[in-house]
Amino acid sequence: MKLLLSTALVASLAFPVLAADPRAESKVVITGWGTQSCATFNANEGARSGAADWVMGFLSGVNWEDPKNRNRGEDTTNAGIVGWLGNYCRAHPDDYIMQAAMTLTMSFEKTVPEKPPSPPAKRGK
Numbered sequence: 001m002k003l004l005l006s007t008a009l010v011a012s013l014a015f016p017v018l019a020a021d022p023r024a025e026s027k028v029v030i031t032g033w034g035t036q037s038c039a040t041f042n043a044n045e046g047a048r049s050g051a052a053d054w055v056m057g058f059l060s061g062v063n064w065e066d067p068k069n070r071n072r073g074e075d076t077t078n079a080g081i082v083g084w085l086g087n088y089c090r091a092h093p094d095d096y097i098m099q100a101a102m103t104l105t106m107s108f109e110k111t112v113p114e115k116p117p118s119p120p121a122k123r124g125k
Contacts, residue, residue, distance in 0.1 A: 034058070034098035038089030041097065051097050052082045058101040072108035 033047075033054035041051045056078060063072050073081065081104070088100045 030098050034096065034101060036097050037093065038095050038097065038100065039093040041085070041089045042093055048082070048086070052078075052085055054097060055085055055101045055104060056081055058098075059105055062105050069109070072105060 033051040036047065036051060041047055059073050059081070063069070076084075084104060085097075085100055088103065089095070089097075092100070
């Protein structure tokens with residue numbers, strides 16, 4: 001659990017929101033492209049590069065923080081991750097990029113949840 005929470009902070013850029021960790025009652029601030037919807041990714045070709053970079057940074061951060069498994073994604077390429085993200089977002093336009101990143105990360109663990117994690121809740125000002 002600490003692994004995903006720490007990684008989310010490392011992979012951040014801007015646009016903070018408060019997201020619930022789907023496996024615990026703790027919360028983490030998610031920033032950057034992780035807060036954007038897959039619908040935004042689908043509709044804006046210019047957004048795809050930033051979102052894909054965010055997802056790859058998230059995956060790298062998860063690998064960095066987990067001494068037991070630092071090789072998630074070793075059998076794929078950046079283009080493979082971008083393609084996976086496109087497929088995921090077309091199938092789940094209402095999900096957030098953070099949910100896609102978590103689902104991708106878990107897919108390398110062979111522990112994909114039946115339902116993607118809950119979307120982040122927008123934090124009030």
